[in-house]
Each structure stands twice: as C-alpha cells, then as structure tokens.
Amino acid sequence: MKKAVLYINQFFGQIGGEDKADFEPEIRTEENGVSQALNAALKDIEVTHTIICGDNYMGSRQEEALAFVTGQLEKIDFDVVIAGPAFQAGRYGNACGIVCKTVQDKFGKPAITSMHEENPGVDLFRNDVIIMKGGKSAAAMKKDIAKMADYLNRKLAGETMGCADDEGYFGRGLRHQVWPQGEAPASKRVIDMLLKKLHGEPFVTELPIPKSDRVPIAAPVKDLSHAKVAIVTSGGVVPVDNPDRIQSASATRWGRYDINGMERLESGVFKTIHAGYDPAVCDANPNVCVPVDAMRDMEKKGKIGELHHYFYSTVGTGTTQAEATRMGNEIASKLKEEQVDAVLLVST
Amino acid sequence: MTKAIERQGFPVTQIANLTPIAKTVGANRIVQSFSIPYPMGDPKKTPEDEFAMRERIVEKALDALTQDIQDQTIYKVDMG
Known part of the structure; x- marks a missing residue:
C-alpha cells in the first residue's frame, strides 16, 4: 500500500472560514471529508496524514509555512502529495501549487492538485505541477477527486501516462516524442495540414505555441507633484448602504465614490462588502484598503498634485478574468474622461 | 483590472500581498x-x-509610478 499526504486549507480542514484564514499549519492523522473521499477513490494508495494550513498564513508567511510542510514530510514515509482540490479559490490555488512544487523539488516525489481554469494558481504553477482541470466550486469535489485519484492510481502503478489533454490536466509546455498509433507519418500529416491551410480549411496544429498576454509597460509619470492620482480597489470598499449593489463575490458591478473634501474614509460611512476576507479591520478603518488619509498627506507634502475626487471599487473574489477585464476597461474609460494621470490599484 | 487599465495608457502600481x-x-x-x-x-x-507604515507603502507605490522600468518589477517596503 502506497502512502499519500494531503494538503488542504482551513476551510476544508474544518477549522473555520475567513476568520481562521491565519490558521498556523498543523498535521493530523485523523480523516477529514477530503481524505475520506480520496481514500474511497484511490487504489493501493492511502492518505495517512493531512496538513492543514490557513490560506492567508500560506500567502503572507510562505517561508514559515513551507518549512513546516517540508519539516513534517521529512519525518513521514510517503509516496505522493495531493493538494486541494482548490476550485476557483485564488489563495488556495496558490498554496496548493507552491506546496506541490516544493515537494517535487525537495523530495523528488510526485505531487498533484486540481483547480478551475480561472484560478490564478493555474498560470503560476502549470509549468511545474500536474494540475487537473477542476470545477468552479466545492460542488465539483467528488468529480475533481475522482480525476486526481484515477490519474494517481495509474501513475503509481507504473502505467504509461498520456499527454495533458488526454489525462485532463493543464499542459505544462513540455514536448514528448510519441509514436501515433495507426496515423499517417509526419511527412504526410504536415502536407495535409499545409493543403488545408492553403485552402482556408480548419486544421489542428500538433505543436501549439502558448500565447502570453502581456500589457506594454506604461510610460512613467514625469512630474508626480502635478499628477492627478486615482485609487482603484478590488477590496470591496463602498459606502455602507452599498448604493450600486456590488456583489460580495463573483462581482459584475463596480462603483465610483466621491471623496472630495474627505481627510480620510470614516468607519460607519464606508465598509467592505468583500466576502473573501475577514472584514473586521477594514470596517474599523477603511483607509487600510483605500488609503485616503495617507494620500491626503502626500497631497499636503506636495508629493502628488492631487488625489482624484473619486475612488473606484469592486469585489475581486470569484470574479472571472473576463468580468475583471470588462470592469477594468469601463473604469479606464472613466479615468480618461476625468483626466487622471496614474492609478494605485489595491488588491486584497 | 490592472492590465485593462494599463492597456489604456495609465501607469498603474498594484498594491498586492x-x-x-x-x-x-x-x-x-x-x-x-x-x-x-x-x-x-x-x-x-x-x-x-x-499610519506611518501605510504612508511608506503609498509612497513606494507613488515612486514606482515615476520609474522607467523595463520589466515587471516588485517593490518591497519596510513594514516596521
């Protein structure tokens, strides 16, 4: 029987929600929901230990968290590490990716995780780690676990594994030499492809080149002391009655709020409606996310020309990249009209 | 969002954990x-x-807007 160690966050470790996101890592031998489901799907592999760590702890104190993970793994006999599934949860995806990569680098043993395609952890770690294509939310738990288990069952049994698309994980950008069974030789396939291309017919390349979508670096501000600077945030800070009814998660709306004449954002006047982090500190002092007080000081000191009269806000949790791009475009058009020179974007 | 805004020509500093x-x-x-x-x-x-820490972060972010960078750049602040 091969041994697996599972990594999950505070939520799936049943420690708690956002209020427990700073949870220090712990290792446990008792079963939990995720390990039970895995053990039911795995063959000749058993989850013996679970490491639970808060997502914020892993995000902000990564070195300490990883030192704990590797320190524990040094003491255990294991064959594979399974992390997640992380669905569309960004911080959790980041954590699962870095744990898998660390395990592979340090121990030379396989690791696997699962994420939804919109999880930023996919682009961060797909080149290094097997990330199965998973569902959006925990509703896909059973299916995502079945996919990871099926892959591991065959991999650890020594079977020859297929390419990324066939196995259902995000391609790592690796090219392998394969012998296609029952297909025409490459010389014929390439000519067929060329003819299709010449005739304007659809064809599928055998060597896809990944596209990267980089934005050219905008020219710097020449004279900050005369510049109009705006604050934009994905931290969900809004007037307490949330006049634009921005959603607390998976937002599709954004707001523009007047701060002209305000020395700071007052608690009780502004708050956060973001459902992805503990709001207590931000509600008590919204300037920790939208730093109006510090920017006013910068104005007084002549560091900037002026703080723009409005700040812009939406919620960045579960928000798809497509919606974020659309909202970014809409906000940018407004900033242009208002002759803003530069932007501070605060993300949470 | 940062990308969409920068694509319109605005220099943007993203303050992110x-x-x-x-x-x-x-x-x-x-x-x-x-x-x-x-x-x-x-x-x-x-x-x-x-407040002093917040000012250091904001100041660093504003300074970043004036830098003629050639590549993606991450700036760190003394959190005190």
Missing part, C-alpha cells in the same frame, strides 16, 4: 502590501505606527 499572482496576471509595477485582509494596516501596531 500575493505578489507572484499579481506578476503572473500581468501587473508591471507591484508593491507588496502588509496582508490580504488589511493591505495597508496592522491592528497590532499603534495607530501612529500603522
């Missing part, structure tokens, strides 16, 4: 914040020290 994510998504000027739930706050500090 998970800087690797900001970098992967494509932000060009990135300043590391103190934490996820309070990017520029720290309830364990006195209000004065907390």
Whole structure:
C-alpha cells in the first residue's frame, strides 16, 4: 500500500472560514471529508496524514509555512502529495501549487492538485505541477477527486501516462516524442495540414505555441507633484448602504465614490462588502484598503498634485478574468474622461 | 483590472500581498502590501505606527509610478 499526504486549507480542514484564514499549519492523522473521499477513490494508495494550513498564513508567511510542510514530510514515509482540490479559490490555488512544487523539488516525489481554469494558481504553477482541470466550486469535489485519484492510481502503478489533454490536466509546455498509433507519418500529416491551410480549411496544429498576454509597460509619470492620482480597489470598499449593489463575490458591478473634501474614509460611512476576507479591520478603518488619509498627506507634502475626487471599487473574489477585464476597461474609460494621470490599484 | 487599465495608457502600481499572482496576471509595477485582509494596516501596531507604515507603502507605490522600468518589477517596503 502506497502512502499519500494531503494538503488542504482551513476551510476544508474544518477549522473555520475567513476568520481562521491565519490558521498556523498543523498535521493530523485523523480523516477529514477530503481524505475520506480520496481514500474511497484511490487504489493501493492511502492518505495517512493531512496538513492543514490557513490560506492567508500560506500567502503572507510562505517561508514559515513551507518549512513546516517540508519539516513534517521529512519525518513521514510517503509516496505522493495531493493538494486541494482548490476550485476557483485564488489563495488556495496558490498554496496548493507552491506546496506541490516544493515537494517535487525537495523530495523528488510526485505531487498533484486540481483547480478551475480561472484560478490564478493555474498560470503560476502549470509549468511545474500536474494540475487537473477542476470545477468552479466545492460542488465539483467528488468529480475533481475522482480525476486526481484515477490519474494517481495509474501513475503509481507504473502505467504509461498520456499527454495533458488526454489525462485532463493543464499542459505544462513540455514536448514528448510519441509514436501515433495507426496515423499517417509526419511527412504526410504536415502536407495535409499545409493543403488545408492553403485552402482556408480548419486544421489542428500538433505543436501549439502558448500565447502570453502581456500589457506594454506604461510610460512613467514625469512630474508626480502635478499628477492627478486615482485609487482603484478590488477590496470591496463602498459606502455602507452599498448604493450600486456590488456583489460580495463573483462581482459584475463596480462603483465610483466621491471623496472630495474627505481627510480620510470614516468607519460607519464606508465598509467592505468583500466576502473573501475577514472584514473586521477594514470596517474599523477603511483607509487600510483605500488609503485616503495617507494620500491626503502626500497631497499636503506636495508629493502628488492631487488625489482624484473619486475612488473606484469592486469585489475581486470569484470574479472571472473576463468580468475583471470588462470592469477594468469601463473604469479606464472613466479615468480618461476625468483626466487622471496614474492609478494605485489595491488588491486584497 | 490592472492590465485593462494599463492597456489604456495609465501607469498603474498594484498594491498586492500575493505578489507572484499579481506578476503572473500581468501587473508591471507591484508593491507588496502588509496582508490580504488589511493591505495597508496592522491592528497590532499603534495607530501612529500603522499610519506611518501605510504612508511608506503609498509612497513606494507613488515612486514606482515615476520609474522607467523595463520589466515587471516588485517593490518591497519596510513594514516596521
């Protein structure tokens, strides 16, 4: 029987929600929901230990968290590490990716995780780690676990594994030499492809080149002391009655709020409606996310020309990249009209 | 959002805690914040020290806007 160690966050470790996101890592031998489901799907592999760590702890104190993970793994006999599934949860995806990569680098043993395609952890770690294509939310738990288990069952049994698309994980950008069974030789396939291309017919390349979508670096501000600077945030800070009814998660709306004449954002006047982090500190002092007080000081000191009269806000949790791009475009058009020179974007 | 805004020609500094994510998504000027739930706050500090830290982060982010960078750049701030 091969041994697996599972990594999950505070939520799936049943420690708690956002209020427990700073949870220090712990290792446990008792079963939990995720390990039970895995053990039911795995063959000749058993989850013996679970490491639970808060997502914020892993995000902000990564070195300490990883030192704990590797320190524990040094003491255990294991064959594979399974992390997640992380669905569309960004911080959790980041954590699962870095744990898998660390395990592979340090121990030379396989690791696997699962994420939804919109999880930023996919682009961060797909080149290094097997990330199965998973569902959006925990509703896909059973299916995502079945996919990871099926892959591991065959991999650890020594079977020859297929390419990324066939196995259902995000391609790592690796090219392998394969012998296609029952297909025409490459010389014929390439000519067929060329003819299709010449005739304007659809064809599928055998060597896809990944596209990267980089934005050219905008020219710097020449004279900050005369510049109009705006604050934009994905931290969900809004007037307490949330006049634009921005959603607390998976937002599709954004707001523009007047701060002209305000020395700071007052608690009780502004708050956060973001459902992805503990709001207590931000509600008590919204300037920790939208730093109006510090920017006013910068104005007084002549560091900037002026703080723009409005700040812009939406919620960045579960928000798809497509919606974020659309909202970014809409906000940018407004900033242009208002002759803003530069932007501070605060993300949470 | 950072990318969409920068694409319109605005220099943007993203203040983010998970800087690797900001970098992967494509932000060009990135300043590391103190934490996820309070990017520029720290309830364990006195209000004065907390404000001083917030100013250091904001100042670094503003300075980043004036830098003629050639590549994605992450700036770190002394959190005190």
